Amino acid sequence: MMISSFHPPERTLMGPGPSDVSPRVLAALARPTIGHLDPEFIRMMDEIKQLLQYAFNTQNELTMPVSAPGSAGMEACFVNLVEPGDKVIVCQNGVFGGRMAENVRRFGGEVILVEDEWGQPVDLNKVESAFKANNGVKALAFVHAETSTGVRSDAAALAKLARDNGALTIMDAVTSLGGIEVDLDGWGIDAVYSGTQKCLSAPPGISPVSFSERAVAQVRDRQSTVPSWFLDKNLVMGYWGEGTKRAYHHTAPVNALYALHESLLMLKQEGLEQAWARHDHYHQALKAGLEAMGLSLLVDEAYRLPQLNTVTIPDGVDEARVRSRLLSQYSLEIGAGLGALAGKVWRIGLMGHGCNSRNVLLCLGALESALIAEGVKLESGAATAAAAAVMA
Amino acid sequence: MMISSFHPPERTLMGPGPSDVSPRVLAALARPTIGHLDPEFIRMMDEIKQLLQYAFNTQNELTMPVSAPGSAGMEACFVNLVEPGDKVIVCQNGVFGGRMAENVRRFGGEVILVEDEWGQPVDLNKVESAFKANNGVKALAFVHAETSTGVRSDAAALAKLARDNGALTIMDAVTSLGGIEVDLDGWGIDAVYSGTQKCLSAPPGISPVSFSERAVAQVRDRQSTVPSWFLDKNLVMGYWGEGTKRAYHHTAPVNALYALHESLLMLKQEGLEQAWARHDHYHQALKAGLEAMGLSLLVDEAYRLPQLNTVTIPDGVDEARVRSRLLSQYSLEIGAGLGALAGKVWRIGLMGHGCNSRNVLLCLGALESALIAEGVKLESGAATAAAAAVMA
Structure with missing residues (x-):
């Protein structure tokens, strides 16, 4: 085994992500590690929350970064909000809609699949028909910006359809956040997840999420236990909640959060x-x-x-x-x-x-x-x- | 909102983790991000695997870092290996044994709890009695080094008890890896998870895991789908497996893996x-x-x-x-x-x-x-x- 320190080549990253990380963010990443319960760290966590609320345009109290990549952020939404037997309309017009459907199935939900061609946005008429054909739909799930195709779907209209039919909205904003308009509160989105490695240009590994009060109430009032300890929002909020006393849940990825803080600050400074x-x-x-x-x-x-x-x-x-x-x-x-x-x-x-x-x-x-x-x-x-x- | 760049205080970290990160590891962390499918990155992934095999003392093919903290590594072991109705003996002599039991329950398993006082190691006689009192136990789970109490339990003897009773062994090595002897293959451990922020002294956020062939066979032959897409080892191995062609599963936490690579290399260089x-x-x-x-x-x-x-x-x-x-x-x-x-x-x-x-x-x-x-x-x-x- 002849292994030496790894020196990555200097690339220009113009794929679907990760994107080029700014020297400012890399410098933040490398600052000395401190404890995840350090008062200074908790102050920084509060700032991350405020900056994420700004980026998502939301007042949602439950707005925080999941300590794992976007796929885990997706899972955090579905594992908390879907219970066995729940009907979920999932819009699939690319890879990530398919992954959403897979998530719903793994947590015992019933998928009502609305398919559109790859390269086309989600068809509102099909979604409306799906709501008409199915009673008691718990949630509508769709991808705002499909990373596999380059398509934007009409999030505002989809969220309105869901609300008109008494359903929650779960949105993938992995590629949209920071690149095109995302307006959680204006549109009425109930749960959203994103990633750090797209338009926020922080290194991959963290997934910002936000849940509306309606979504939080659903998690609180679940019939069954969340089939994940790591992603259970009821527990995570003890650490990411209010005040200076935080309950230890898991050890936060301290340096990755320094990087996210800096990248969000850059977005705020640019506007x-x-x-x-x-x-x-x-x-x-x-x-x-x-x-x-x-x-x-x-x-x-x-x-x-x-x-x-x-x-x-x-x-x-x-x-x-x-x-x-x-x-x-x-x-x-x-x-x-x-x-x-x-x-x-x-x-x-x-x-x-x-x-x-x-x-x-x-x-x-x-x-x-x-x-x-x-x-x-x-x-x-x-x-x-x-x-x-x-x-x- | 008056927020500026975050400059953490310089601490000396002598708590239960994260521990002080070496300047070598911080420098590795801050190297330019490259793509998770870049040939150079895949080469580095292979080196991480070899270095982890060295650290764990194992030839296990499925040896890799989970892209999330130790709690997610724990969950990766239990969500893949526990199916509804499975009986699991869980040894609890501190916080983390309790978390293991919680994991088993959330995936529908039946917990047979063996309790010892906090500050005491797992009592082998109690475990033996638990095996005698219960037929068809699927796995024995214990914490090698309890971070909440500072106690080492006898991993070799516990693994032998499990093997003698036809059960798998699931071990928490979060705090032991790199600090005291860990000998997966010598002891016959079937599934293990650790953390980067203890004796490896990389920043928190990644959890090295390893599964024996026997454990991999159990995952492959499951009756039910793994109730997690993100942690499903059947899928993850398409990315962390052999060869130069890797199937995209999720976007790896590129920079965090640079840091892990460097910290494992330092451990190898020291011996x-x-x-x-x-x-x-x-x-x-x-x-x-x-x-x-x-x-x-x-x-x-x-x-x-x-x-x-x-x-x-x-x-x-x-x-x-x-x-x-x-x-x-x-x-x-x-x-x-x-x-x-x-x-x-x-x-x-x-x-x-x-x-x-x-x-x-x-x-x-x-x-x-x-x-x-x-x-x-x-x-x-x-x-x-x-x-x-x-x-x-």
């Missing part, structure tokens, strides 16, 4: 609206460049995510070889297609700290050179010129 | 036996100093943990005020008692990177001064002199 506008701006530049190369985006403009660009792979191009070339020649990571879109698209992220003019130009220049190497006829330099014109 | 000897050596020095102050250790020498020293609080001393004084005057954290021992003991950790001569002297000097402030009659300087004599 949410400014961050959303920045994502839109560089998306427009990237799009102009991609189109100048003759590439097209899979998703219609009306519901396209600026932070996750799904690019159709041209005929005759070996997509894996292109990604491999970008990685080896330019140390640039872009994402492959996932699930039904594997082999059909690339996923180019413009997320958080990585959503900037340098990354747009690098990506276009590198992709152009890789496509030329694949034999695609291109006017060299046209893509970066088109993007630069948008950014000028 | 396991040397690390255990170091823990014993500084424990002897601390003990000499505590006894010179007239303080006594709760736990008998025969089964006392060197890395977690449970000190009985002298009559008339306000234990919380002492801890508070250590924190404010010396920026030194020691631990309070937990559960049945709350208010009765302090817990002084000498773990991993924090197990050194400087910390021994600091702790004794600071504690002496705090006790004098509480009105305890002490010969000032005696404690540090006694410890220094051991370390000379």
